[in-house]
Amino acid sequence: MTRAPQEPLTTAQQELYDWLADYIGTHRHSPSIRQMMQAMGLRSPAPIQSRLRHLQQKGWITWQEGQARTLQLLGDMVGAAGIPVLGAVAAGGLVTAFDDVQEHLDLAPVLETRGLFALTVNGDSMVDSHIADGDVVLMEPVQDPQRLRNGTVVSALVAGSGTTLKHFHRQGATVVLEAANPAYQPIELPAEQVEVQGRLVAVWRQV
Amino acid sequence: MTRAPQEPLTTAQQELYDWLADYIGTHRHSPSIRQMMQAMGLRSPAPIQSRLRHLQQKGWITWQEGQARTLQLLGDMVGAAGIPVLGAVAAGGLVTAFDDVQEHLDLAPVLETRGLFALTVNGDSMVDSHIADGDVVLMEPVQDPQRLRNGTVVSALVAGSGTTLKHFHRQGATVVLEAANPAYQPIELPAEQVEVQGRLVAVWRQV
DNA sequence: GTTCGGGCAATACATTTGTACCGTTCCTTG
DNA sequence: CAAGGAACGGTACAAATGTATTGCCCGAAC
Incomplete structure (x- = not known):
């Protein structure tokens, strides 16, 4: 299990990140910047570059410079295995209700061994x-x-x-x-x- | 759990596939053809193209034509979660020893939900x-x-x-x-x- | 008001990248 | 021996792609 230590995002950044997570989860590879551009309804790559740079600075994504489609999401490492752990549950009695995500269940470190x-x-x-x-x-x-x-x-x-x-x-x-x-x-x-x-x-x- | 129903490969094809599985498992994205070329110790992209085409025809890989680094392995879908299930074990008494892989444990279908x-x-x-x-x-x-x-x-x-x-x-x-x-x-x-x-x-x- | 950061458009450019084509070698199969 | 397939080297090229630059707009902060 890993934490997800990221800074908050603007709505535009969040929108891009969510779309990226969905795309990568579906296609198993990163889209190109111009694909992101189209998906966001933009007509210029510059805003995407800007958002990507911010997402990187805030620790949400990373990629290999100069290389096409090498984007990685850091939030939920595997994407597939990124399951939010909402909190503790049950016991014999009752425990308090959970409200928001505490950490992320990341099976990747184990499964990668x-x-x-x-x-x-x-x-x-x-x-x-x-x-x-x-x-x-x-x-x-x-x-x-x-x-x-x-x-x-x-x-x-x-x-x-x-x-x-x-x-x-x-x-x-x-x-x-x-x-x-x-x-x-x-x-x-x-x-x-x-x-x-x-x-x-x-x-x-x-x- | 999924099976891996593919045709047999030549040694060169197998070598490439193994390297791809390792690379993608590590980097989380597909390499470019010229990266494969270097990794295989070749000095021309043509042999890689040939191997990739054969791997595709035999049902091991797929990719989106014309788009960079969109390779996907079909063998063990997630790669990370491709853990061989060797057989049944234990009981109260002793069961026969396992010898070879029976199926693959694939957590992806569950984790993708x-x-x-x-x-x-x-x-x-x-x-x-x-x-x-x-x-x-x-x-x-x-x-x-x-x-x-x-x-x-x-x-x-x-x-x-x-x-x-x-x-x-x-x-x-x-x-x-x-x-x-x-x-x-x-x-x-x-x-x-x-x-x-x-x-x-x-x-x-x-x- | 002014400043600053985020967001968008447009354009340009050097690389990267997939793909095609040609010729050669090696090995297996018939 | 001949034929075919797989593999390799070399080269070429159009398209995809990451990246940089410039200018503009807008809203929040000061």
Whole structure:
């Protein structure tokens, strides 16, 4: 999640920014200055240049000088993933109503991490860690299993058996794979029989 | 989640496509043909044109003719969210190891839905529905509360109180907001005192 | 009033950029 | 061997494009 630390805009600037966000969200690439000009109903590129310069100074956009169609929106980095986080909600009781945007949910930093992979969860052995059957877990490849902290959720390949999602614990030369469900017994194995494949980064559940 | 239904590529085409995916993922905009030329170590734009044409014919890319830097990758739509789903994992016991990519996790369709907003969960009233304290829930605005199915998870604004995340039930003119935690009592209210703001679309938990 | 900044129009210009054309080489397929 | 496709180099050109400059208008601030 990232903040959106920008200064306020004039109506003309806001109008351009909104149109840019919509255009880029639809076309997946930046328009040219003359396209913006037409969309704003103008007949000269100068006003667009001016607005762009102001949007840049105020930290809303950026681009590579001299290069065509290299505009980037900074407000909601991905555009697609720019979802406003309106506030805290629920509890047991009731919390105060939210009114305006507090920050922006930006999944990009996570999703951009190279090498990430995802697994579909099958079964209920991790329910007490709030990972349910059918959830998709995003995993980060683990280079050095020695540096894993005990308790980390990992996907591990057990020699001759299969892959499982469990809490990881190391006890000397032994590795314990512990479920988050009292119905399942911890699996205790020599370290060399367990290949840790990935570390849990995020849980995604689509309803 | 989307498939990637494309014809096979030659090594040169694959090399270009991979570089494009990396470049666009990093810079968020398409490079120019001459930038591709340099990146591929070539000294003429013609080979790039050729590769691009083939990539287009095989359904991997597209662009708007005559317009600079309007290239789009079709393979994994967002690029950033193109995370391979390797297979099912865990259960109580062990499942077979995965070997190759089965499908791609594509968050774009969800994240592109206009009007989505997110809320930070505060409290443990929904733990039995695997929504934990600190999770971020993605909500879709609800236009017509009449069409909500009973049991749907909604964020609701209770008149004079605040916003809460609960299971939604309608009983005639009465609305029942039910927690997923036996420690909390259902809230029963006249329908006009409850304003349903959004419907749960997805749960995101970053570790 | 004066000043200053934002916004618009018009014009100009050097680059960038997509595209086309020609010829060559290399490899695979028949 | 011949034929075809893919790839590469070189060149050329019209159009698209970013950018700079000048002048004008308007409203807010002083």
